[in-house]
Amino acid sequence: MPLPDTMFCAQQINIPPELPDILKQFTKAAIRTQPHDVLQWSAAYFACLSKGERLPVKERVEMPVATQKTDTGLTPGLLKVLHNQLSHKGTVEVTELEKKWKDLCLPKEQLKAILGLDNFGDMVHWMKFLALGCSTLGGSITSALKHACEILTKDPDGGPARIPFTTFSFLYAYLAHLDGDISKSEIETALATLQEEVQNEMVQPRNFLNSLCPPLF
Structure with missing residues (x-):
């Protein structure tokens, strides 16, 4: 009916x-x-x-990299x-x-x-998984740590992207250890030099991307 x-x-x-x-x-x-x-x-x-x-929402739209031809x-x-x-x-x-x-x-x-x-x-x-994810994005330890700062920072978008030195030290030591080619003494030297430069125990990318910091590899 x-x-x-x-x-x-x-x-x-x-x-x-x-x-x-x-x-x-x-x-x-x-x-x-x-x-x-x-x-x-x-x-x-x-x-x-x-x-x-x-x-499961991004904070902003991500524009694809100019050289990116396929989905990564x-x-x-x-x-x-x-x-x-x-x-x-x-x-x-x-x-x-x-x-x-x-x-x-x-x-x-x-x-x-x-x-x-x-x-x-x-x-x-x-935090170990985050470090590995950042290394997938960056390709090098330095690039991975830059991504980590930008993801973990509480600074506003476009700011200095600061993170606590203790967090940075953990991520760097973990990635350097997995790399296998960076000695313990090299890790300690890089962190000691970096700690002398940072202010308020906060690290930002410009601290470890300048020529005064030993290469993080």
């Missing part, structure tokens, strides 16, 4: 008052993040929203999203990291390659 024709008027349709703002914020988040799979990312977005968790997967903005979502845990289960990685539509093979750089097991030390 066919359903009767139904007439609707404005008085019959109840629009939740919060819906317009939810959709507006969602649209702005999608534009900033530019997910490769909008449906997959949207499911993660609303799941986090309903649970009161940090959203992880970007500084996406790594910062992961940091915002997971860093408070200290150590993260690999399964949870895999889920957050998938939510951002990142290639599974890239995560596997990063995890393969250290023997993490089922749990991942977050």
Whole structure:
């Protein structure tokens, strides 16, 4: 039996008052993040929203590098999203990291390659993973540390990108140790020289990118 024709008027349709703002914020988040799979990312977005968790959203649109002809997967903005979502845990289960990685539509093979750089097991030390992610972005230890400063800083966008010296020391020593070609004495000399230059125990990229600092490799 066919359903009767139904007439609707404005008085019959109840629009939740919060819906317009939810959709507006969602649209702005999608534009900033530019997910490769909008449906997959949207499911993660609303799941986090309903649970009161940090959203999988970039702080700003990332423009592709001029020489970038293909999608490289992880970007500084996406790594910062992961940091915002997971860093408070200290150590993260690999399964949870895999889920957050998938939510951002990142290639599974890239995560596997990063995890393969250290023997993490089922749990991942977050700051070590961040360091490895930055090395994937940067290619060299110096470039990786520059990315780390820009991701971890509390300075406003375009500021000096300062981070605590203790955090910098941990990241540098970890990456240098994994490199295998940098001796313990070279690591200690570089950090001692850098500490003499920094102010208020805060490091910024210009401190270790100048000619007075021993090369970090």
